[in-house]
Amino acid sequence: MRRRSAIMTTATALAGALALAGCSDSGAKSGSGSGSGSGSRSAAKAELSVSGSYIPQPVSADMAAGFLTITNKGGAKDELTSVSSAAAGQVTMHSTTGGAMREQISFAIPAHGQLVFKSGGNHLMFEKLKRKPKQGQTVTVKLTFATSGPLTVEMPVESATYNPSTGH
Amino acid sequence: MRKKTFAAAALLAAATLTLSACGNGKDDKSPVSVVSEESGSGKAATVLDQPFDKPDLVLTDTHGKKYDLRKETQGHPTLVYFGYTHCPDICPTTMSNIAVAKKALPKAEQDNLKVVFVTTDPGRDTPAELGKWLKGIDPQFIGLTGNFATIQAGARSLGISVEPTSKDKNGKLVSVHGTQVIAFSPKTNGGYVLYGEQATVDDYTKDLPKLVQGANP
Numbered sequence: 163m164r165r166r167s168a169i170m171t172t173a174t175a176l177a178g179a180l181a182l183a184g185c186s187d188s189g190a191k192s193g194s195g196s197g198s199g200s201g202s203r204s205a206a207k208a209e210l211s212v213s214g215s216y217i218p219q220p221v222s223a224d225m226a227a228g229f230l231t232i233t234n235k236g237g238a239k240d241e242l243t244s245v246s247s248a249a250a251g252q253v254t255m256h257s258t259t260g261g262a263m264r265e266q267i268s269f270a271i272p273a274h275g276q277l278v279f280k281s282g283g284n285h286l287m288f289e290k291l292k293r294k295p296k297q298g299q300t301v302t303v304k305l306t307f308a309t310s311g312p313l314t315v316e317m318p319v320e321s322a323t324y325n326p327s328t329g330h
Numbered sequence: 331m332r333k334k335t336f337a338a339a340a341l342l343a344a345a346t347l348t349l350s351a352c353g354n355g356k357d358d359k360s361p362v363s364v365v366s367e368e369s370g371s372g373k374a375a376t377v378l379d380q381p382f383d384k385p386d387l388v389l390t391d392t393h394g395k396k397y398d399l400r401k402e403t404q405g406h407p408t409l410v411y412f413g414y415t416h417c418p419d420i421c422p423t424t425m426s427n428i429a430v431a432k433k434a435l436p437k438a439e440q441d442n443l444k445v446v447f448v449t450t451d452p453g454r455d456t457p458a459e460l461g462k463w464l465k466g467i468d469p470q471f472i473g474l475t476g477n478f479a480t481i482q483a484g485a486r487s488l489g490i491s492v493e494p495t496s497k498d499k500n501g502k503l504v505s506v507h508g509t510q511v512i513a514f515s516p517k518t519n520g521g522y523v524l525y526g527e528q529a530t531v532d533d534y535t536k537d538l539p540k541l542v543q544g545a546n547p
Contacts, residue, residue, distance in 0.1 A: 221467055328530075
């Protein structure tokens, strides 16, 4: 009984995550947004989805920035703990506080809230890329969380001057 | 009157603001937002009532040659920006925005315009590294490197704060540098227009034809 309801919850969360991924342009592919393994308390789980992701075409393969928004529709907070990509030697997360750009080891995702990476604010930093990402390509990125299962995102590469508010 | 208020706000922002490579703070009370609000009102450019003197910088260009900023850019429309090549977000975006906008100018004006990128990370940005990076954006752009204290003093004279990249207590890198672009007039050689990091490629495309004449955008 208990087991069955846990499975149902996971399935519901999965369906939710997939539906969200369907309407986002960043194509979050996997991950159920659950997986804390703590049983059937469905109300207290994070439900994560990704939208608005892009990488501005960088100057060289040495370094690129990445931006995306993680939305949490669930009633529990979560934390983005790491970002990785087979296309890059290293992916790190950075914030800006008090005028200083600073590398962070994790970012909080509030319940019923968002974690936003956008130009001029938080950003992902890809280093030692295998090749220079070009406009029109995508870069596959895996996001790992403190409690939720990982999410895989296909991040489109946009022009170097791309502005998400105008879409070009 | 209105214009004066804008200029005062911009000067205050320019004097106090320490924007990083990667953005402005979210604090609505910060001077950064004063400039943002003006930009939000439809103009990316802030025309300064009291122009900056061009900094007396003698540095090394991407060919390893001595470059006297005042002498080399005398009488040319000139855009000056302080940044570093290991900067993923604002530096390449700002330089790419200017590069794309520049291509809309007639050829003679493109050649006359001097776009100068001064590194705030001379330890890593050697003339060769700078040259390679700028070539990927616009081969006409001028890259300067040299003594950090000299560069910092030059930036400070334009109200731009730059700090050496340091490590915090967790060993993580911290970078601080202002993200303003200052436009210098070909007529007066004064730095009379300031752009923040929000300036888009469309803003520069609209304003460059004015800036190359020394006119207000």
